[in-house]
Amino acid sequence: MPAEPPTPKLKPCPVCRKPADPRFRPFCSARCRQVDLGRWLAGDYAIPAEEPLPDEDDEG
Numbered sequence: 001m002p003a004e005p006p007t008p009k010l011k012p013c014p015v016c017r018k019p020a021d022p023r024f025r026p027f028c029s030a031r032c033r034q035v036d037l038g039r040w041l042a043g044d045y046a047i048p049a050e051e052p053l054p055d056e057d058d059e060g
């Protein structure tokens, strides 16, 4: 098992899911950064952290 290089784990680009670049993090490029900014301004930003709520039976 080879040792992994001490590179910090970067989240994938939220726009295109490519490996993010430290210079443009959390995006992979300046273009994606602009795309994300445009989404924010347009108010059409999708929240990725949307977890399905478990069905709870509040009966009894």
Ligand SMILES: [Zn+2]
Pocket (backbone or CB within 6 Å): 013, 014, 015, 016, 017, 018, 027, 028, 029, 032
């Ligand atoms: Zn990207």
